[in-house]
Amino acid sequence: MxxxxxxxxxxxxxxxxxxxxxxxxxxxxxxxxxxxxxxxxxxxxxxxxxxxxxxxxxxxxxxxxxxxxxxxxxxxxxxxxxxxSHAMEVKGTLKIGASLTIGEYLLPSILGELSRLYPALSFEVTIENSQSILNKVNQLELEIGLVETEIESDQLNRVPFYRDVLQVAYTSSLVPPNNPEHYHQFFNEQVWLLRESGSGTRERTDFFLENYGITPYRRIILGSNYIIKETLRQQPSVTFTSTLMKKQKFEGIEYLEDEGYQLSRLFYYVTKDGVVLSKRVQIFMALLQELYEPVK
CATH class of the missing domain: 1.10.10.10 (Winged helix-like DNA-binding domain superfamily/Winged helix DNA-binding domain)
Structure with a gap:
């Protein structure tokens, strides 16, 4: 059957x-x-x-x-x-999905710790934008997803595990005004690098631009954080990105250190509602709660 x-x-x-x-x-x-x-x-x-x-x-x-x-x-x-699986040993393959930001900055260390704790456990990892990961979890193509967008669904369960902050990043050759009152004009005159639709970062960037009444001189849509970083380093431009990128200290990129132009957001782990979670998924969720401080 x-x-x-x-x-x-x-x-x-x-x-x-x-x-x-x-x-x-x-x-x-x-x-x-x-x-x-x-x-x-x-x-x-x-x-x-x-x-x-x-x-x-x-x-x-x-x-x-x-x-x-x-x-x-x-x-x-x-x-x-x-x-x-043996009673005390976690085996099999854990099918994980993660958004591009989480997949690039957080997931490698998470998987490293998981491998150390459970050496017999294998992983199958999918890195796509948040909406795509949500769809795959809903279709049971993934056991668990890590996303950066808020969802309201009766088919998925979500739990926050990390609080992220986004801020303005810009090419080093650009010189923002010293007076915050002139930021608005400065931002309007710049080329903005944006992620694609369906991305959690794009969702928050759109909110940021609308909230501050910013109308970019030109918008360039790019499908990954890596391309945005490389473009930012080579072409005078601006983007709105996670502060996780700043921790990697990329040359040629500066950050606007003004809390008035920052937004916070939550990262979530998501599972399919009504599905009995495997031992693999349970230990993965427990590890997330152990690695990061509880968030509300």
Whole structure:
């Protein structure tokens, strides 16, 4: 039954029998037989296939099964991992997702400590923007996600674990005015480097610009913190970034040390609601609470 459900999930996600077969390393007829077997067991049509059995339309029963199948397979895999683990040893692979800021500045030290404490534990890490990580946790593609954006969802559980501060960073060749009353004009005249939509940093930057009534001379959208840092060092420009970047002391970048132009935010760990958390996830959450001071 589990193999049939895996085939069904892949067919739906890939919207193609042949692609699903390749991902599962099965023949296309074997995948088709799995789907037919499910339909026979459930006495219903799940997929309305075309003549060539390549494209399909998911039925209403198929939509119900797809949602439940991912949960069943996730629980099954978790059960197998638990059974294979020794009572006092954490094994298996922890599937973690993190936003780019967290993934670059915090996650390496977290994983280093986790490896030291649990040497038999493996990791599968996904680094993408916060919205993408939230989607993957919700779809059970990740066991836990670390994000920098606030969420309101009845499908996800979130717990804050770190308080971050954002401030203005600028190319060293730029000279901000000494008088804070002239900051507004200075900011309006600059090229601003922004993260892409879906990024937690972009969300807070947009709020900062709107709150202070800043209209940048030009905006450049960049898809990673690394590209922003390198662009900031080579092209006169301004950005709004985590103070975690400042701790790495990059040459060619200065920071506006004015608390009136800073914003704080929370980093969260996020899990799927209603899913029994594996021992791997539980020890990871416990480590986060141990490494960082409690936040509200």
């Amino acid at each position: 589990i193999d049939e459900l895996r085939s069904f999930i892949q067919v739906v996600e890939n919207q193609n029998f042949t692609k699903a077969a390749k991902k599962l390393k099965l023949s296309q007829p074997a995948v088709s037989l799995h789907i037919l077997g499910l339909e026979k067991q459930l006495d219903t049509k799940l997929i309305l296939r075309s003549n060539k059995e390549k494209n399909f339309l998911l039925t209403s029963d198929g939509e119900i099964l797809f949602k439940r199948a991912k949960e069943i397979v996730h629980q099954y895999d978790d059960m197998i991992n638990e059974i294979k």
